[in-house]
Amino acid sequence: MAKQKTFIEDIERALYDVRGEDRPRYRSESGLTEEIVRDISERKHDPDWMTEMRLKALAVYNEISLPGWGPDLSALDMEKIATYVQPDAQMAGRWEDVPDEIRDTFDRLGIPEAEKESLAGVGAQYDSEVVYHSIQTSLTKQGVVYTDMETALREHEDLVRAHFMKLVPPKDHKFAALHGAVWSGGSFVYVPAGVEVKIPLQSYFRLNAPGAGQFEHTLIIVEKGASLHFIEGCSAPKYNVTNLHAGCVELYVKEGARLRYSTIENWSKNMMNLNTKRALVEKGGLIEWVSGSFGSRVSMLYPTSILSGEGARCEFTGVTFAGRGQHLDTGATVVHAAPRTSSVINTRSISKDGGVAVYRSGVKVTAGAKGAKCAVNCESLMLDDVSRSDTIPVMDVREDDADVGHEAKIGRISDEAIYYLTSRGIKEDEARAMIVRGFVEPIAKALPMEYAVEMNNLIDLELEGTRG
Amino acid sequence: MGDNILTIRGLHAGVEGKEILRGVDLSVGKGETHVLLGPNGSGKTTLMNVLMGHPRYEVYAGDAAFDGEELLALPTHERARRGLFLSFQTPEEIPGVTVENMLRTARQAITGKKAGVMAFRKELAAALETLKMDADWASRYLNVGFSGGEKKRTEILQLLMLKPKLALLDETDSGLDVDAVRVVSNGVKAFRTTENACLIITHNANILSALSVDGAHVLLDGRIVKSGGAELVEEIGTHGYAHFLGGER
Numbered sequence: 001m002a003k004q005k006t007f008i009e010d011i012e013r014a015l016y017d018v019r020g021e022d023r024p025r026y027r028s029e030s031g032l033t034e035e036i037v038r039d040i041s042e043r044k045h046d047p048d049w050m051t052e053m054r055l056k057a058l059a060v061y062n063e064i065s066l067p068g069w070g071p072d073l074s075a076l077d078m079e080k081i082a083t084y085v086q087p088d089a090q091m092a093g094r095w096e097d098v099p100d101e102i103r104d105t106f107d108r109l110g111i112p113e114a115e116k117e118s119l120a121g122v123g124a125q126y127d128s129e130v131v132y133h134s135i136q137t138s139l140t141k142q143g144v145v146y147t148d149m150e151t152a153l154r155e156h157e158d159l160v161r162a163h164f165m166k167l168v169p170p171k172d173h174k175f176a177a178l179h180g181a182v183w184s185g186g187s188f189v190y191v192p193a194g195v196e197v198k199i200p201l202q203s204y205f206r207l208n209a210p211g212a213g214q215f216e217h218t219l220i221i222v223e224k225g226a227s228l229h230f231i232e233g234c235s236a237p238k239y240n241v242t243n244l245h246a247g248c249v250e251l252y253v254k255e256g257a258r259l260r261y262s263t264i265e266n267w268s269k270n271m272m273n274l275n276t277k278r279a280l281v282e283k284g285g286l287i288e289w290v291s292g293s294f295g296s297r298v299s300m301l302y303p304t305s306i307l308s309g310e311g312a313r314c315e316f317t318g319v320t321f322a323g324r325g326q327h328l329d330t331g332a333t334v335v336h337a338a339p340r341t342s343s344v345i346n347t348r349s350i351s352k353d354g355g356v357a358v359y360r361s362g363v364k365v366t367a368g369a370k371g372a373k374c375a376v377n378c379e380s381l382m383l384d385d386v387s388r389s390d391t392i393p394v395m396d397v398r399e400d401d402a403d404v405g406h407e408a409k410i411g412r413i414s415d416e417a418i419y420y421l422t423s424r425g426i427k428e429d430e431a432r433a434m435i436v437r438g439f440v441e442p443i444a445k446a447l448p449m450e451y452a453v454e455m456n457n458l459i460d461l462e463l464e465g466t467r468g
Numbered sequence: 469m470g471d472n473i474l475t476i477r478g479l480h481a482g483v484e485g486k487e488i489l490r491g492v493d494l495s496v497g498k499g500e501t502h503v504l505l506g507p508n509g510s511g512k513t514t515l516m517n518v519l520m521g522h523p524r525y526e527v528y529a530g531d532a533a534f535d536g537e538e539l540l541a542l543p544t545h546e547r548a549r550r551g552l553f554l555s556f557q558t559p560e561e562i563p564g565v566t567v568e569n570m571l572r573t574a575r576q577a578i579t580g581k582k583a584g585v586m587a588f589r590k591e592l593a594a595a596l597e598t599l600k601m602d603a604d605w606a607s608r609y610l611n612v613g614f615s616g617g618e619k620k621r622t623e624i625l626q627l628l629m630l631k632p633k634l635a636l637l638d639e640t641d642s643g644l645d646v647d648a649v650r651v652v653s654n655g656v657k658a659f660r661t662t663e664n665a666c667l668i669i670t671h672n673a674n675i676l677s678a679l680s681v682d683g684a685h686v687l688l689d690g691r692i693v694k695s696g697g698a699e700l701v702e703e704i705g706t707h708g709y710a711h712f713l714g715g716e717r
Binding site: 414415416417419420421422423424425426427428430434435437438439440441442 | 524554569573
């Protein structure tokens, strides 16, 4: 009997796999000790409170154990990870001032081009430090701040101190603690009350050094009635050694403000991606997450929205694509902590060639969150018999006057659907491709344009056809 | 012979070793409309699926010439590209793929040419109009959330847009109210020219109201037990299959 092979190729990685020469200005020793943390803090000229925070976080890290659930993290050996790799570059405000080799990398990724065409500001991080940052002057004139975290710590210390790791405290979990100890780089955005930032800002994170970790911290504050679309991209070339990403994103959405946070994560398959993202949404505010997880060997990523003010809203749209050798454990968490808060979670996951895609949702409705509404819809598609998909919904509803709905579907491409399309003259491989593209269509619509194109390319299909 | 679009000879076929068609002989001439009659379970849908190339069906013996070429060895998409079309009894839902996207892809696959956007849109609008379908129908996801009647009309929309040489209609009228049957019947009439042909499975003569029938065949227990003209449809309509069932015994 002829056996159908899956024909959907892995993500075309050639573009991401071009390595820059590994020639950092400074690379910390591998492993995690107090000396290393003190050394990083000193090199970064941290204020004392930050040094203290790092050391406390290190203590927490040493105290708590790895999560007792989710993917296997045994490939991660902190003794072999260099937590701080300083590129041989100064932070620049013009691409011309970024060293050629690093600039070439971002050129290949299309960042400067996107900046000209569709972005109001760009940040670019290479290994542990941000090497480029820009923002349109029309925005600075309105009081918008968009800069790297180190600059923010110098120039807006009070603001940073009041918010930094307040939403994601180091004791949250082991990798939040790790992040607190060795964080470096990332972006800071401040949008003053009433200011609408109409064109997106984008930060891009590139990890070039083998055996290194990236621990960027992104802190965004959108004041009352203001709005922002922030895009985050990340990638790395593939190495045979394990790399680690444990970033942290803290988003403060104030009364009536709106924030759309889009992420396309395309790490190489030697990456352990253990990232933490959280948003606090006040009265009438809106957080929109758009999340594409395509890369990494292991991912654990569950952006959390805390709807703390009446009528606060959350929309989460996510797609996960797990191929050979990947275990992507992703999802979303929403806490309805005020009356009439609402959330919509809509996700699609695809697994192929033995990949594992697990979707985890956590919905919590606290007592008193009257009239809270939550609708979860997650669908998984397995492209062959050796791949796995699971959905693990967790609901904790402590208010009677709440409307929480959950729909989950796990399936394979149906032979009948393929037959139907082939009966219209469409070849079997193209029919499968249409079905897969259709499956992710609701998500593709929410992605920023260039990423939607990228996702389509990624599902663009190279056929192996049938085999005797 | 040369004037037949379809000639089936001694066809034995079934599913998982279980024979359902037990020696079917049937011809449809170019430019003709034929009706395939028979009680439930007699093998009508099986015959349609064997002709279209459903992967679950197996051919044990016999052949089928389509426009002078052996059909049964071809993969399904090649049969469609040569001009065969099947209107399904229960069409599949394809989430995320719009009716227009599917039609454009299918048209390109069949003609081998890229359809001009404006000309294609215009043609699609005209076909929608013929079938009394809203213009925004084209932007809906294929059959998703459609009622039974909407799915059937969408099948006929595909028929009009893909212009096959032979259309197999598998109970396209079942489950439709009188008005909807008339719309479908008019749709099939709009499709029919002297260059193409139809083989229609129906339990209801209403779908034939707008069409002139050139031949009718009664399939019973996997064999054609009688072939004739339009009068056969009336005869079955009045007397049912009792006569043939008796003849079998």
